[in-house]
Structures are given as C-alpha cells and as structure tokens.
Amino acid sequence: MTASLKRFAATLWQADGRRFPAPLSLLLVGPLVIGLCVAFILPVGRLLAVSVWNPDFTLAEFVHITESPLYLRILGRTFLLGGVVTVLTLVLAYPVAFLMARLSGWRLAVATACVLVPLWTSVLVRSYAWIIILQRNGLLNSILTGLGLTDAPLPLLYNELSVTIAMTHVLLPYMILPIWAALRTIPRDLPLAAQSLGANAVRVFFLVVLPLSLPGVASGVLMVFILSLGFYVTPALVGGPETLMVATLIGQQTTELLNWPFAGALAALLLGITLLLVTVFNRFLGLDKKAAS
Amino acid sequence: MTSHAHSAPAANAAARRQNLSKLLGDALLKxxxxxxFLFLLLPTLVVIPTSFSDTQYLAFPPAHWSLRWYVAYFQDPEWIGATLFSLKVAGLTTVAAMTFGTLGALALVRGRVPLKGAVRAVVLAPMIVPHIVIAVAMYMVYMKWNLLGSLTGFVLAHTVVCLPFVVITVSAGLQKMDPSLEMAAASLGANRLRAFRHVTLPLLGPSFATAAAFAFITSLDEAVISYFLSSSTEKTLTRKMFEDIDFDLSPTIAVVSTLIIVMSVLLMGTIEGLRARAARRAKA
Incomplete structure (x- = not known):
C-alpha cells in the first residue's frame, strides 16, 4: 500500500527538468482557485450583476447616480479628499524616505520601527486615538488653550479636518515604504559623480536622485489614492455627516436600505475606477515586467 | 602665481559655505x-496611557492612574467573547490561508499551470478590490447562504483577504531559494520528495513564519468585512470596537487597543527581526 502510494507520488514528482508536471500543478492550485471563485469572484460578480440586471438589463442605477447632485457631490468629495491625502502623504513621506535611505544600523532600525508600528496598529485603534487627541477637551485643544492660542476649544473632530488627518496618518507608511525602497537602490556613486562634475546639492537632488526615485513615488501615489477611495472605517468614526464618502454610502445603501442594485452600481463604479488606475499605472511603469523579473 | 594665491581663499570660502549649507540642510531634514515620526507615533503614545486612566470619561493625560479598565475588560463577557471569537477566526484563517496559499504558490512557482496569468490575477484580486466592495458583496451572498455571524463565514472571508499575502510571500521565498541546494540533495541520493521535505521546507521557514504572522494579524485587524458579516450575537473584536467607539468611547477601548498594539508589535517585530537576521546571514 505505502509502496504503491510512494510510486504514485514519485510519478507525480517526476517531471522533465525541475518543474512539477501539469497534473500535480493543477492538484496543488485547484483548491485555491475553486475556493476563490466560490468565496470571492461569485459574491463580487453577483453584486455587480444586480446593478444592471433588474430583472432585465438596465443602466437606470448608473443614470440615477449621475443625475443626483447629492451623489455626484459625494463622489467628488471622495476624489478630492483622496487627492488631498495623497499629496499630504507624499509631502510628508519623501523627507522621511530620503533620510531613511541614508541611515544604517540602530538608527535605521528605530526609523523603520516608527514607520512600521503604526502600520501594524489597527485602523480602529488609530481612529480612537485621533478622537482622544482631537475631541473638544482633547489633547490638542488643551494644548492650544493652555498656550493661550485660542480662548474656546476649536471644533477639530467629526469634520473634514479630522478625516484628512486620520487618513493621512493611516496611509503615510504606504507612501514611505515604496519611496524608501526606490531611494535605497540608487548607487551611492551616482550622486557623488554628479557632485564631482560640479553639480551642487540642489541640482544633484533634482537631476539625479528625484528622477530615479519616481517609480517609488508613482507606486506610493497609486497605492495611497486607491486605498483612500475605498476608506470606510476612518470617515465613519472620525467624520461627520458632511464627510460622507462613497464607501460609507455603499454601506448605508445595503445595511440600512437593502438597495442592492444601487449599492451594486456604486461598487461597480468604485471597482471600475480602481482597476482603470491600476491598468494605466501598469501600462506606464511596466509593473508586470518588473514583477516578472 | 598671483591668480592661484587669489583663488585659493575664495575656493575655501565657497567650500565652507557649501559645508555650512549642507549642515543646515541636514539639521533641517532631521x-x-x-x-x-512624532506624528506617526502620536496615536500609539496617546492610547497606552489612556488605558491606565482612572476616570469615566476620556481625558489625556489621565489625572489618576489605575487598572480599573483592565479589570473591567477582563470581567466583561461581551468583550472577552468577541476577543476569543476573533482569535479563533484568526487562527483558523491562518491555517486555511497557509495551506491553500502554500500549495498554490508551489504550483505557480515550480509547476506547469495552464492560464497562469489568469490564475495569478484571481489570487491577487482580493488585494486590489476595495474591502467595502468585498464586504457588501459577501454580505449579500451570505444572507442567502445563512452564513452571517457564523465562524465559517468569517474564516472564509478572511482567508480570501489573506491569501494574496501568503501566496506572494511564499512565492518570493521559493523564487529566492537556490535550486542547486535541492539538486545537491538529489545528487546525494535523496528523491524529490525527500529533498523537498528536508531541504526546501526548512529553507522556506522564514517565509512561512512571515506569511503566517501576516495572515493572523490581517484577520485579527480586519474591520470592514467583519463589520458587515457580524450579527448581533456573533461579532468579532473589531466590530465590537467599532460599535463602542461609535457610541460610548469608554476607556475599555484603550485597554483593548493597548493589548492589540502590544500583541501586533511583538509578533511583527519578532518576524521583522528574524527576517533581518536571515538577510544579514545571507549577505555574510
């Protein structure tokens, strides 16, 4: 029995070259693909399908979105906030990545920890922390009134400001890490060579370092913008009624109104924009080629 | 001669100016x-002291210190129930994602998979599709399948989300591995299975540890999908936290947050440390 099992295993393993033969490969990858089709592709596909089959093919839900000023405003706000957060994270991330690329030893370890600890901390925990900091009698307001900068506590929480701060905080590591990775791969001789040829520090940065770091900047920008479009938890907890974003709207349409066709249409829109951005990015930067090599 | 004598101090001055501006630039950058860095760490630095507060309301810094909220957390069956449920979901998710993900990665890296591009797209898709879309889609289907608030439902959903990480991490480990090591084992008389068991698997250890830790933390941390799939009786820790942050903001949340921070940092820090050590050893 075991001998025949062993022989069977041996035939499965014996491939020409070092690759597994196709039957074994299929056996290995099959459960994964079938599982994902049932638990992931099917639900998402069904949600997208109900947006256009109701019961016959119709684009009414999409027309409904484009004809309503309220929904267009929510879409616009989502993009605007995503853009603002992307720019803010880029401005904050670049100096940090630049510094980290020059550090080594324990200094690098400490800097890396500063970036990774928030990344490993739950979004819920961080939203809660921003409430403590930004609320009416919170940390920031008590510092401001203590310094005599304001007489009354400022309204810092449950508005666009708090959502922007909290989202920037959540997404900052996603911007720092790819830029740092790009800067790290620049050979040290390159800026030195430019310098010895007479370029000053500013010129070296703009002519050598910055262009070489652009792939990292691009992946950071893409990742942060895409993630910001789908944000649910942070706006829901630290935002107010006037910070309603697409993700929150999708949630409301399902849990409160059970309006599946409309939720499906919004989901299709969000997914479509995300896929479009990823595709454009891949086309221009050849992410596939890089990943393959 | 005179021109040389004239230019040397000027060059010196220019060099000094450049040095000074470099120093200033360095100081400014730092x-x-x-x-x-302070901005990045601020939330963590605020949450931990808050958990040791003695007051009913949220105040920072706390006026008096106590462990009363820790006691409250450990005595609250709802919090403990949600915590244990989340740990159970995370554990089962890790096992499921590691099993299917590792097998899939083996086939994708070492095997002949037809339509490899399509298979890879399906495996990586959960990473690109916004979580709110996955959450709402699963909510709709789970309602029909009667899986809302069920252990099976959560494990299924979290496994989907964790699989891309596992496949990427294990694939990277497999690709980085020197195939000549397996060949050496084979040339010394081990068959493929033996070579795989005694050479490949141990060498993949660090990748496995990283992938498993990632899957566990991702499941434990997952807030959006868990929010939609929870029921009023069966809920994850993240759903319970969401509700409490939304409604009463008691310092118990700071306690839970502190425990989660400590656990995540310990787990991920260990993994990061192991990885750094492996990288150093590979270099040496």
Missing part, C-alpha cells in the same frame, strides 16, 4: 523627520 528636524522635519523627527516631527513626522
């Missing part, structure tokens, strides 16, 4: 980065 100052700015210190502020950004």
């Amino acid at each position: 100052g700015v980065c210190a502020l950004i």
Whole structure:
C-alpha cells in the first residue's frame, strides 16, 4: 500500500527538468482557485450583476447616480479628499524616505520601527486615538488653550479636518515604504559623480536622485489614492455627516436600505475606477515586467 | 602665481559655505523627520496611557492612574467573547490561508499551470478590490447562504483577504531559494520528495513564519468585512470596537487597543527581526 502510494507520488514528482508536471500543478492550485471563485469572484460578480440586471438589463442605477447632485457631490468629495491625502502623504513621506535611505544600523532600525508600528496598529485603534487627541477637551485643544492660542476649544473632530488627518496618518507608511525602497537602490556613486562634475546639492537632488526615485513615488501615489477611495472605517468614526464618502454610502445603501442594485452600481463604479488606475499605472511603469523579473 | 594665491581663499570660502549649507540642510531634514515620526507615533503614545486612566470619561493625560479598565475588560463577557471569537477566526484563517496559499504558490512557482496569468490575477484580486466592495458583496451572498455571524463565514472571508499575502510571500521565498541546494540533495541520493521535505521546507521557514504572522494579524485587524458579516450575537473584536467607539468611547477601548498594539508589535517585530537576521546571514 505505502509502496504503491510512494510510486504514485514519485510519478507525480517526476517531471522533465525541475518543474512539477501539469497534473500535480493543477492538484496543488485547484483548491485555491475553486475556493476563490466560490468565496470571492461569485459574491463580487453577483453584486455587480444586480446593478444592471433588474430583472432585465438596465443602466437606470448608473443614470440615477449621475443625475443626483447629492451623489455626484459625494463622489467628488471622495476624489478630492483622496487627492488631498495623497499629496499630504507624499509631502510628508519623501523627507522621511530620503533620510531613511541614508541611515544604517540602530538608527535605521528605530526609523523603520516608527514607520512600521503604526502600520501594524489597527485602523480602529488609530481612529480612537485621533478622537482622544482631537475631541473638544482633547489633547490638542488643551494644548492650544493652555498656550493661550485660542480662548474656546476649536471644533477639530467629526469634520473634514479630522478625516484628512486620520487618513493621512493611516496611509503615510504606504507612501514611505515604496519611496524608501526606490531611494535605497540608487548607487551611492551616482550622486557623488554628479557632485564631482560640479553639480551642487540642489541640482544633484533634482537631476539625479528625484528622477530615479519616481517609480517609488508613482507606486506610493497609486497605492495611497486607491486605498483612500475605498476608506470606510476612518470617515465613519472620525467624520461627520458632511464627510460622507462613497464607501460609507455603499454601506448605508445595503445595511440600512437593502438597495442592492444601487449599492451594486456604486461598487461597480468604485471597482471600475480602481482597476482603470491600476491598468494605466501598469501600462506606464511596466509593473508586470518588473514583477516578472 | 598671483591668480592661484587669489583663488585659493575664495575656493575655501565657497567650500565652507557649501559645508555650512549642507549642515543646515541636514539639521533641517532631521528636524522635519523627527516631527513626522512624532506624528506617526502620536496615536500609539496617546492610547497606552489612556488605558491606565482612572476616570469615566476620556481625558489625556489621565489625572489618576489605575487598572480599573483592565479589570473591567477582563470581567466583561461581551468583550472577552468577541476577543476569543476573533482569535479563533484568526487562527483558523491562518491555517486555511497557509495551506491553500502554500500549495498554490508551489504550483505557480515550480509547476506547469495552464492560464497562469489568469490564475495569478484571481489570487491577487482580493488585494486590489476595495474591502467595502468585498464586504457588501459577501454580505449579500451570505444572507442567502445563512452564513452571517457564523465562524465559517468569517474564516472564509478572511482567508480570501489573506491569501494574496501568503501566496506572494511564499512565492518570493521559493523564487529566492537556490535550486542547486535541492539538486545537491538529489545528487546525494535523496528523491524529490525527500529533498523537498528536508531541504526546501526548512529553507522556506522564514517565509512561512512571515506569511503566517501576516495572515493572523490581517484577520485579527480586519474591520470592514467583519463589520458587515457580524450579527448581533456573533461579532468579532473589531466590530465590537467599532460599535463602542461609535457610541460610548469608554476607556475599555484603550485597554483593548493597548493589548492589540502590544500583541501586533511583538509578533511583527519578532518576524521583522528574524527576517533581518536571515538577510544579514545571507549577505555574510
């Protein structure tokens, strides 16, 4: 029995070259693909399908979105906030990545920890922390009134400001890490060579370092913008009624109104924009080629 | 001769100016980065002291210190129930994602998979599709399948989300591995299975540890999908936290947050440390 099992295993393993033969490969990858089709592709596909089959093919839900000023405003706000957060994270991330690329030893370890600890901390925990900091009698307001900068506590929480701060905080590591990775791969001789040829520090940065770091900047920008479009938890907890974003709207349409066709249409829109951005990015930067090599 | 004597001090002055501006630039860069690091760490630095507060309401810094909220957390069956449920979901998710993900990665890296591009797209898709879309889609289907608030439902959903990480991490480990090591084992008389068991698997250890830790933390941390799939009786820790942050903001949340921070940092820090050590050893 075991001998025949062993022989069977041996035939499965014996491939020409070092690759597994196709039957074994299929056996290995099959459960994964079938599982994902049932638990992931099917639900998402069904949600997208109900947006256009109701019961016959119709684009009414999409027309409904484009004809309503309220929904267009929510879409616009989502993009605007995503853009603002992307720019803010880029401005904050670049100096940090630049510094980290020059550090080594324990200094690098400490800097890396500063970036990774928030990344490993739950979004819920961080939203809660921003409430403590930004609320009416919170940390920031008590510092401001203590310094005599304001007489009354400022309204810092449950508005666009708090959502922007909290989202920037959540997404900052996603911007720092790819830029740092790009800067790290620049050979040290390159800026030195430019310098010895007479370029000053500013010129070296703009002519050598910055262009070489652009792939990292691009992946950071893409990742942060895409993630910001789908944000649910942070706006829901630290935002107010006037910070309603697409993700929150999708949630409301399902849990409160059970309006599946409309939720499906919004989901299709969000997914479509995300896929479009990823595709454009891949086309221009050849992410596939890089990943393959 | 005279021109040389004339230019040397000028060059010196220019060099000094350049040095000074470089020093200033360095100081400025470090100052700015210190502020950004403070911004990154601020929430963590605020939550931990808050958990040791003695007051009913949220105040920072706390006026008096106590462990009363820790006691409250450990005595609250709802919090403990949600915590244990989340740990159970995370554990089962890790096992499921590691099993299917590792097998899939083996086939994708070492095997002949037809339509490899399509298979890879399906495996990586959960990473690109916004979580709110996955959450709402699963909510709709789970309602029909009667899986809302069920252990099976959560494990299924979290496994989907964790699989891309596992496949990427294990694939990277497999690709980085030197195939000549397996060949050496084979040339010394081990068959493929033996070579795989005694050479490949141990060498994949660090990748496995990283992937498993990632899957566990991702499941434990997952807030959006868990929010939609929870029921009023069966809920994850993240759903319970969401409700409490939304409604009463008691310092118990700070306690839970502190425990989660400590656990995540310990787990991920260990993994990061192991990885750094492996990288150093590979270099040496």
